[in-house]
Amino acid sequence: MGVAYCGGIFRVKENKVAFILIPILLIAAIAVYFTMKVPDEVETASSCYSQATAAVQSQKWEDAKKQLNQCKLKYQGDGKFDFQLGNVARMQNQMDQALTYYLSALGTSPQLIEAYNNAAAIKMLQNKLDDAMSIIEDGLKQKPDYKDLNFKKGQLLYLKQQYTQVVPLLEPLVGDPEYFEAYRFLGLSQYKLGQKPQALNSLAEYLQKASPTTQGLQEIERIVAELKSP
Structure with missing residues (x-):
């Protein structure tokens, strides 16, 4: 780097x-x-x-x-x-x-x-x-x-793995463009907590903002596809 x-x-x-x-x-x-x-x-x-x-x-x-x-x-x-x-x-x-x-x-x-x-x-x-x-x-x-x-x-x-603490901590940050990566950790925490609609929204937003070369992007794409499936 x-x-x-x-x-x-x-x-x-x-x-x-x-x-x-x-x-x-x-x-x-x-x-x-x-x-x-x-x-x-x-x-x-x-x-x-x-x-x-x-x-x-x-x-x-x-x-x-x-x-x-x-x-x-x-x-x-x-x-x-x-x-x-x-x-x-x-x-x-x-x-x-x-x-x-x-x-x-x-x-x-x-x-x-x-x-x-x-x-x-x-x-x-x-x-x-x-x-x-x-x-x-x-x-x-x-x-x-x-x-x-x-x-x-x-x-x-x-x-x-303290996901319930992550969500309220990062929710105020996601609106700031400097902290778009917060969508990743917020969405993954929501996913771990079984909050599927919220996780889908957060991770989909992250995919829109992240660079195509971002490391770990494929795993996020996989989770989003899973959340979208019936």
Whole structure:
């Protein structure tokens, strides 16, 4: 899978970080936010952060790390510098180091919701699903309506076969084009619960929105054909 840079968000596989965990496709979106909504202590901290993130945006990784570390030393107690160091490490495929930075960022700035999101995504990619769920739950305590975390939680609940929890969690997401994959997990959960009309509607909608090259599409098509049969 290739990595694409999309105006401040690095994603894998068409705007989502994805990996296969049989029998279902998990999507772990990872975001890089260059305009963090975190108040700065003083104006010079904001200036330092802006210069450092400009280097991140330009993919000048060594310059970015140097500037971020300098900012971190000057303005201790602000997790956004560790957050961006985590992003740089992740972009260089140094996932363990990235995770360390994200967790450090949360230790000093627990309100950084994107750090929960990225840390959970790495845990999902590492197939450490219980750890991912724990991070997700901590993040949702900070922001219960954060869509990326709720989507990840829905996927993990599906894998735990907790289908009755998946349905109300993912139903609010399916109307958002960014989360059309929620139709897959919603429909499959409805199918497992024996809610055939609802499952058919959800999975048929998913087939309309998914790319023809999407992995696992044939299984969804098979289920839809089964649900349509008399």
